[in-house]
Amino acid sequence: MEKIVASSAEMESILLQCTKQLLEVLDSVDNVGIEEIVNIISGFSQDGGEKAVTRSEKLQSRELIMGRMLAKSLQCGDPIFEKVSRAVYLALRGIVLGGSGPRGRKLAETALQQVGAVTLTDKVVVAAEELIVAASVSVSIHGPWYVNLCDNMR
Incomplete structure (x- = not known):
């Protein structure tokens, strides 16, 4: 969302990296919470996978919405x-x-x-x-x- 993606190939690459990282966490941690999943996804949506040191209010509200949507969609x-x-x-x-x-x-x-x-x-x-x-x-x-x-x- 924060980074402009130049091509569909680049978008596919970002999605594959995000999926790979999510799968690694889901496979290695027994009780992964929604917060951890949202943190991984928001890192990719913010800057292509590299975490920013400071979290803006905009990012925090986006993570809150993602967490609520994910929790709702798991019911x-x-x-x-x-x-x-x-x-x-x-x-x-x-x-x-x-x-x-x-x-x-x-x-x-x-x-x-x-x-x-x-x-x-x-x-x-x-x-x-x-x-x-x-x-x-x-x-x-x-x-x-x-x-x-x-x-x-x-």
């Missing part, structure tokens, strides 16, 4: 939450049903593209592979019980 029933969770669900479903190869990845990328999260495809693939393992274990353990239950319902 069930919020349109943003619903759209993002649906996209992640479809991406996971694409990997589970299409495999973790090119076909499944393409399905996941298409779903994540709706919310601008294509860069998270690799993480979704890993999560889906873990989901497949959990489902396989569940079927081997609970499968006979399900069969018996269905037979007794007839």
